[in-house]
Amino acid sequence: MKASRVISSCIEIVLPRSCVLCGSPMLLASSPLAAGPATSWPLCPACSEGFRPWAGDRCASCGLPLISELGLCMRCRGVERAFDSAYPLYSYEGRARELMAAYKKTRRRSLAPFIAERFADAIRRRWPERTIVPVPPRPGKARLLGWDQVEEVARRLEALGFPVARPLERGRSAEQKRLGRWERGDNARKAYALRAGASSPELPLLVDDVETTCATLDACSLALKAGGARSVAALVFAAD
Ligand SMILES: [Zn+2]
Ligand SMILES: [Zn+2]
Numbered sequence: 001m002k003a004s005r006v007i008s009s010c011i012e013i014v015l016p017r018s019c020v021l022c023g024s025p026m027l028l029a030s031s032p033l034a035a036g037p038a039t040s041w042p043l044c045p046a047c048s049e050g051f052r053p054w055a056g057d058r059c060a061s062c063g064l065p066l067i068s069e070l071g072l073c074m075r076c077r078g079v080e081r082a083f084d085s086a087y088p089l090y091s092y093e094g095r096a097r098e099l100m101a102a103y104k105k106t107r108r109r110s111l112a113p114f115i116a117e118r119f120a121d122a123i124r125r126r127w128p129e130r131t132i133v134p135v136p137p138r139p140g141k142a143r144l145l146g147w148d149q150v151e152e153v154a155r156r157l158e159a160l161g162f163p164v165a166r167p168l169e170r171g172r173s174a175e176q177k178r179l180g181r182w183e184r185g186d187n188a189r190k191a192y193a194l195r196a197g198a199s200s201p202e203l204p205l206l207v208d209d210v211e212t213t214c215a216t217l218d219a220c221s222l223a224l225k226a227g228g229a230r231s232v233a234a235l236v237f238a239a240d
Contacts, residue, residue, distance in 0.1 A: 019044035020102040020111070021095055041114035043099075051096070051118060053089045062214055063087040064239055081214060082221035083206065084231040087126065088239035089118055092210055096238040100210055104149050112149075115237060116156035119207060123162060127233055131201035132157055132164045135208040135220055136192070150209055157207075167198035167227060168220055192219040200227035206234040 018025050020042045041048075057066040059073035063086045066073055090096035103111040123132070134154035158164045171191055194200070204224050206217055211234075221232040 017042055019047055020108060021047040021098055040110075042108060042110050043114055047095065048114065051090070051099075053118075053122065054091065058087075061085065062239070063236075065091065082218045082225060082232070083214075083234050086211070086214065086217055086234040086236060086239075087122065088211060088236040089122060090238045092212070092238040092240035100238060104209070107147070109147065109152060112152045112156055115209075116153045116160065118237070119153065119157060119235060120160055120162070122235055123157070123205065127203075127205050127235070130203045130205035130233060132162055133168060133201065133204040133206050133220070133224065134164070134166065135206055135216060136166070136168050136170045150207065153209075154207060163201075165201050165204070167194050167200050168192055168223055169195045192216075192223045194223050194227045198227065200224040200229040202228065202230050204229050204232055206232060208234065208236045209238070211236045211239040 022044060024044050024046075026042070026044045054065050057070075058064065059066055059069075059076055060071055061076040061079075061081055062073060064073055064075075092100070099111065099115075102108045103115065123130070132154060134150045137148050137150065154164050154166075169192070171193060200223075206220050206224075208216060211217060217234045217236075221229075221234070224232050
């Protein structure tokens with residue numbers, strides 16, 4: 001472990017901290033100073049409570065909230081998806097967006113258990129029979145950031161007793177952000193494949209952090225179906 005990691009771990013244990021979303025002071029459960037309600041993640045109880053998945057009507061395909069439409073959202077009409085259904089827990093805005101920024105950009109790994117708990121609730125309710133398949137990062141990206149944000153959550157889910165398989169790998173492709181929405185779809189389709197010799201679980205549940213175009217889920221689902229998946233469902237923390 002690098003010295004900086006050791007130091008930041010020590011600081012996390014010893015010092016009272018503030019909630020990553022609202023800034024109110026709080027103590028972590030692991031802190032010897034903790035008293036009263038405390039959590040093992042850097043979110044205060046009020047902000048933790050505020051994360052409730054959308055309970056209204058959702059698009060039958062991408063899972064995004066439906067406002068005035070019925071059945072399918074405008075984006076999914078006339079579009080064939082390789083996955084059978086997707087379910088984002090939150091819209092990628094407000095607190096969910098701030099949380100993802102804190103987790104990914106400022107590397108708050110201590111948020112991983114919170115994210116895993118939100119996923120675990122949904123998996124127990126909706127897909128108790130499915131095997132979790134984390135969406136792999138682009139090789140360059142994981143190396144650049146030094147860790148894989150989705151894998152970190154998958155490991156927590158595994159520790160909670162959920163079955164996890166890792167049959168997918170991601171090849172080199174142009175940076176998604178530099179491409180337009182439609183080019184991105186085509187680019188992503190070619191970017192995922194089964195690892196050599198791997199096959200898909202019969203009922204995989206793809207897990208990803210943020211989805212904006214469904215292109216990643218589509219590409220992973222194509223690879224999984226080619227590898228033997230009967231149907232593919234996807235669970236995403238936030239989508240827009
Ligand atoms: Zn808070
Ligand atoms: Zn849709």
